[in-house]
Amino acid sequence: MLNYFKEIFVGIKSLLIGMKVTAFYGTKKTITAHYPFEKIPITPNFRGHIDLVVTKKGYHKCISCGMCERACPSGCITIEAVKPEGAKKKKLTGYTLDFTKCSLCGNCVETCPTSAIKYSNDYYLVGTSRHDFHFDLLARAMKAAEEMGIEWTEPVEKPKEPTEPQAEGGESPAPAGA
Amino acid sequence: MDITFSSDLSAYVAIADVTFIAFIAMTLAGGLVAILAKQLIHAVLGLIISLIGVAGLYAFLGNYFIASMQILIYVGAVSISMVFAVMLARPPEEVKQKSMRLATKIALGVIVGLFTAATVGSAVFAHRWSAAAKVTSGDTPVEIGIGLLTRNVLAFELISLVLLIAIIGSVVIAKRGRGTGKTVGGEEL
Amino acid sequence: MIQPTFFGNIEVYLLVALILLSFGLYGLISRPGLISMLISVELILNGAGLNFMAFNTFTAPDKTEGATFTLFVMGLAAAEAAITLSIAVAIYRRFRLITADNLSGMKD
Amino acid sequence: MQIQSPNILLIVVAAVVMVLYVFTNSAVLVWVERKVSAHIQRRPGPFEVGPFGLLQTAIDGLKLMAKQLIIPAKADKRIFMLAPVLSFVPPIAALLTVPFGKVVQVQNLDIGILFILSLAALNVLAILIAGWSSANKYSLFGAVRSVAQNIAYEIPLLLSLLTAVLWMGTLNLGELVDAQGGFWFVFTPFGFIAFVIYFVTGMAETNRAPFDLPEAESELTAGFHTEYSGMGFGLFFLGEYTNMILVSAIATSLFLGGYNLPFITLNGEGILWELIRVLIFLAKAYFLIFVMIWMRWTFPRVRFDQLLNLCWKVLIPFSLVNLAAAAIWIKAVGG
Amino acid sequence: MIQKPDPTQETLVLNMGPQHPSTHGVLRVVLHCDGEYVLDAEPVIGYGHRMHELIGEVRDHRGFYANVGRMDYGGALSFGHGHILAVERMLPDLEVPERAEYLRVITTELNRVASHLLWFGAFLLDLGAFTPILYSFDDREAILDLLEHVTGARLTFSYMRVGGVAADVDKDWCDGVIAFVKRMRERVPMYHKLVTGNIIFRKRVEDVGHITRDMALKYGCTGPVIRGSGIPYDVRRSEPYSIYPELDFEIPTSERCDCMGRYNVRWEEIEQSLRIIEQAITKLPEGPVMADKVPKVIKAKGEVYQAVEAARGSLGYYIACDGTTSPYRMKIRVPSYSNLSILKELTRGILLSDLVAVMGSFDLVIPEIDR
Structure with a gap:
């Protein structure tokens, strides 16, 4: 009998304590960010999709070795490169990333021998079709260079080699990109 | 007992009459549904409508207390337990009965119903009901x-x-x- | 002074009560199910209650008697409904059917 | 028998006003509920549409009206459509007898409290046939729960109201309020216990958390209104909020002195006094609703058998003893 | 497999799921109910099956690593930890720097706290309380902020690497972790006030879902489920790995054996994880976070079984390699699978509401079962 009343008393008390907690937080400031108006600052370490690094000279560092392509478990990287007649190195003509398949493991970035790719900070990615996420990274790099105010210049090969026509190399990838 | 109104209330009386007829219609229509519906749950809902109509008639008889009790007890308790029982028991469709026997039953029902209606009705309407001498309470x-x-x-x-x-x-x-x-x-x- | 056409007459109430009674009788005889029969009984009881109230209002010397009896009828109806429904549920549980005709085997 | 005042026109006008009030009330209450719950959960709640998001509910209502009404193929269509209306109309009719002020009361019935209770009994019927006609097992579970719950909580609810009726000696809501005057019934020990019991059972009556068993989202998805879309769901929603205001209005009139301040009886004449009284009444009623919302967003849901245990083993004995004690007190001391 | 309903019995077959608010994913439970009583509950799994084990046999070890976090979205780091430890055991030459191992433990324990907070919110949501999940997510967000800062992601971290971890931390981050531990310890009493003491909550979970010791052992339950039945089995102590032997922490158990026991155990575990984090962060040695000589291509031979203690229990990776770059056979033993299989026996004759509570107390993550 005593237990019966004790339980009622303890129960009511516990309910009141719970209500006190919610009342306490009810009077405090809200902690949410109102998304379209406010944005939470994103950590610089954020791992977005990959991007080609734009050097100070205004070019990428990719040597078209294909390590990233092989390291990628999902096969989302496609590299197109040509070896111009007489040139020593391959020249990158297309670097496409199929972000719909990417699992953000980071293997490509870590295997790259020249650190030519990095994670982008592209947090607010939206698109209306899956084709919006087929990125042409070369075009993106050119655009990034433009935004940074650096002229996209292909480095001149060693002078003894006969040079290929310059203008074509830079513009070969499709202008429409991300 | 005679109910009378002052003549400037004629519109009110007309509206009241219409409402009264509506309640009677509810009572009778609900009763019909209650005894004719194929699905048992419809029959219970018909009964509920009928009961609400009767409650309205009680209100017209001037006894709001009984009208309230009618809804509280009949609709609130009896009908709900009926719906509940229907849900629990999930009775089979009642038309599965042998049609022959069903027809006899229906005929029997009609006869008994009409007979009762005729005899009691004649008794009721033969008598001229008059008000009681005095009201004690x-x-x-x-x-x-x-x-x-x-x-x-x-x-x-x-x-x-x-x-x-x-x-x-x-x-x-x-x-x-x-x-x-x-x-x-x-x-x- | 005017008189209402309908609701001032005891005959209207009595007629409605009578129709309810005959509806109930018809249902009680023609419907096979236990719950349908209960519904019909409720209709009959309502007819009775309406009669009580009509007489109470129009002809009774003591205005509480009819109301009291109607209350009693309601109480009885509730008790009866409770019993009938529990029987119906119990029978359904055992025999999977609740038609009154087939219950002759309920002797164990 | 002579009928005196033909106030049928008044009733019609008042009914229209009441329907409008019910709609605005629901809109405001939905907004309040969302705001209160949001702030308890440390988020802002609706704030985009209109000032402080006040028009959010209006927009939501518009959306509900524009939505397609889906009736399940196996549903009993007529009953399916009837149920939301049945859950929505009776509380409005019951509100007609609530004394918001001395004059602002559409119809003062001698048996006002009984009338309200009899209409409130239809609520469970609406839930029952909604759940049954949906042809959905979750809905059926919700309906069955609703009935069993109803049987359990109606008894302590009636007993606690009976205590108040016994104390004041009338069933008339207006007289109940006047009988209390400034000394609210809740100030007496009997009144306090009855009030607590009434409030708990009232929350069960409105099917709100922690007693939202018929709709129990995490168990029965949405219980009895799983299959309702568009305005069918909207009407259930309106019915729920109307029931809330009804329950708290009864609590206000029977236990919290209606439109009277504590220890001060407001008897002034005139429009201004009446306005003050209505405001006091509404303030009390909405405070109770606020507490209901506050509780909803704090507590977990009780289990089904626990609610029955609570009602049968705690609330009914307490309310019975309370009623008996109040009766003895009245006989011995004289009320 | 699934019992056919017997028409002569008064049972109602209720399909709870695959879409149901309290199955936490695409789990279907076929319930045979008598009224509100559950006569039989048969979990039907496989709606979200993605063949993770087969993917592990097709991809190389590094390539598969990104997938393991996807199995358990709540505690992705423990899954990664187990996989990396298993792969590293097949490379005997590999010397993993101590700092990397400490970082793995710190992040994993942080992730465990986050996972338990997620469970706490979801469990209370199952019981019908809406507010606690937002409070616990407030704390969980703080953890995710910390983890995002070091791993770069908020849910599927992919932080660890064969031979170390992907990124180093700085002093600020360590201070942030210590600040978080302090903050979390201040918040815990609030949770107990709001939920643990609440009479409704207690009535809902006490003496519900009683798992005896024998039952727990028979079904191979692990994690808080077995510890809630009073058996102090924790892989971190019984099969020590990583740096756990150097750390001072206890294995919380409860003799209650019911949902309340499992609830209490999880809260105790949060405390113990905070202790581990605190110790590890003070002991955190200087040095590199990646081993010097990590083979570019991992070609291992032999088989290995590595178990770790994930947030939901014992998680094991069995990897058999035949000398090629990808495993010959990969088998993952996930905790939720064993914990779920007890449901059928446990829920016989309890109420529908209790079933929801019991399933909530297991902390099921369905992608882990349907891996």
């Missing part, structure tokens, strides 16, 4: 309550006894009908 809940606990106290106690027995009995019946010693998880359900 009102019809407020207070009066009814005093009546229940003084003049009708025996009936009142009997009714409460009957209700108690009904509750206990229904619990016992419904519990015993439940399965044949079916156990789940070591305890009998």
